[in-house]
Amino acid sequence: MDFIIDTVGKTSNTPVQKDGNNVIAELLKDYRDSSSSQTCSKAELSAKENIHVHEILEDLGWNNKSQFKKTYTTFNRRNVKEDIPESHDKSDIRDVLKKSLVLSQNFEDLHSIPPFEISEKKITKGETVLTDIIDLQKEREKTKGKKWYGLPATEMTEEVKHDLEILQMRSVLDPKHFYKKNDLSVLPKYFQFGTVMDTPVDYYKDRIPKNKRKKTLVDELLADANFNKYNKRKYKEIIEDRQKTHYKAWRTAKKIKEKEIDYQVFFYWEKK
Numbered sequence: 001m002d003f004i005i006d007t008v009g010k011t012s013n014t015p016v017q018k019d020g021n022n023v024i025a026e027l028l029k030d031y032r033d034s035s036s037s038q039t040c041s042k043a044e045l046s047a048k049e050n051i052h053v054h055e056i057l058e059d060l061g062w063n064n065k066s067q068f069k070k071t072y073t074t075f076n077r078r079n080v081k082e083d084i085p086e087s088h089d090k091s092d093i094r095d096v097l098k099k100s101l102v103l104s105q106n107f108e109d110l111h112s113i114p115p116f117e118i119s120e121k122k123i124t125k126g127e128t129v130l131t132d133i134i135d136l137q138k139e140r141e142k143t144k145g146k147k148w149y150g151l152p153a154t155e156m157t158e159e160v161k162h163d164l165e166i167l168q169m170r171s172v173l174d175p176k177h178f179y180k181k182n183d184l185s186v187l188p189k190y191f192q193f194g195t196v197m198d199t200p201v202d203y204y205k206d207r208i209p210k211n212k213r214k215k216t217l218v219d220e221l222l223a224d225a226n227f228n229k230y231n232k233r234k235y236k237e238i239i240e241d242r243q244k245t246h247y248k249a250w251r252t253a254k255k256i257k258e259k260e261i262d263y264q265v266f267f268y269w270e271k272k
Contacts, residue, residue: 106134144190151190161187163217173227 110133144151154160164187171179198207214220221227 104134110134148190152192153190154192156187159216159218160193163193164188164191166217166221173221 112133142153144153166173168182168187171177212223214223
């Protein structure tokens with residue numbers, strides 16, 4: 001490309017040839033010089049502004065400049081190193097899986113899933129915190145609850161079972177005394193036995209000596225003479241009623257059988 005430049009203001013027919021690369025280099029140099037001058041002016045302005053700010057802070061009595069310094073940090077995900085252990089022990093993993101409630105056999109029988117975290121209040125109070133919901137249910141089943149003042153579930157033995165059955169049939173023991181109907185048709189799960197303490201006032205009258213005291217209600221009833229007398233009388237009445245019913249049934253069955261025999265004999269003679 002050819003450039004024609006008039007330096008004196010005179011016209012000329014002879015063209016002046018210059019290299020285009022040199023012209024572009026000169027233009028770029030001028031642009032760099034202008035941009036550098038602008039950057040210097042910006043730096044000077046920011047320095048002046050900082051000087052004014054520091055003067056104001058000194059007037060206010062805030063000489064600690066470190067409080068107002070802003071720190072900027074760059075975050076690069078590639079440079080972040082996660083705290084992942086390099087090697088895992090298989091035995092540790094198996095121990096954790098054994099303790100897991102989700103992998104247990106009774107997980108499907110649960111009504112609710114236990115919480116993952118334990119509140120700090122329970123730990124500070126020193127209460128027994130059970131992480132396993134199955135153990136927690138077993139612990140709750142040991143008592144009736146706070147409304148029943150922690151009534152325990154007493155162990156059911158043969159002696160205890162007989163005593164509870166006698167209490168359910170208490171209306172039979174004394175027919176002249178009225179008792180309310182039982183709330184449960186089966187033996188209760190939560191109950192507790194107590195002992196009656198003798199008062200010192202009735203020490204010589206109503207007190208039962210130790211050699212006559214019994215351990216269970218069955219033993220006390222068997223040792224009671226009035227109860228034995230009443231029990232024998234009722235037992236005789238029951239046996240007599242059963243004998244009467246058995247006799248009536250036997251008599252009716254005998255009559256039916258005799259009729260059947262007579263009918264068979266009569267039918268046999270008719271065939272002949």
